[in-house]
Amino acid sequence: MWVQITPQAGGTVIDILADDTDRVKAGQVLLRFDPTDARLALEQAKAQLAQTVRCADALCQQQYARCADRAARGRVAARA
Numbered sequence: 250m251w252v253q254i255t256p257q258a259g260g261t262v263i264d265i266l267a268d269d270t271d272r273v274k275a276g277q278v279l280l281r282f283d284p285t286d287a288r289l290a291l292e293q294a295k296a297q298l299a300q301t302v303r304c305a306d307a308l309c310q311q312q313y314a315r316c317a318d319r320a321a322r323g324r325v326a327a328r329a
Contacts (some may be wrong), residue, residue, distance in 0.1 A: 253289075254279065256280065256282075258282065258287075260282040260283055260287065261282060261283040261285075261286060262280050262281070262282060262283075263281050263282065263283045264280065264281035265280055266278055266279055266280065266281065267279045277280040278301070
C-alpha cells in the first residue's frame with residue numbers, strides 16, 4: 250500500500266530517516282526538522298504575549314482610575 254505523507258509542521262528538514270520505498274510503521278520518525286524555526290516562533294509568541302499582557306494591564310489601570318475618580322466624585326457630591 251502506498252500513501253502520501255505530509256508533515257504536521259513546517260520547517261527546514263535536516264535529516265531524512267526513510268526512503269520513499271521503505272516500509273514504515275505508524276509513529277516512526279521519518280524526518281527531523283531544524284529546531285531553529287520553532288524556537289524563533291516560540292520567542293516571537295512569548296514577546297507578543299508579554300506585549301498583550303502589558304496592554305491589558307494598562308487598560309485595567311486606566312479603568313480602575315476612572316472608577317476610583319467617579320466614586321470619589323460621587324462621594325463629594327453626596328456630601329454637598
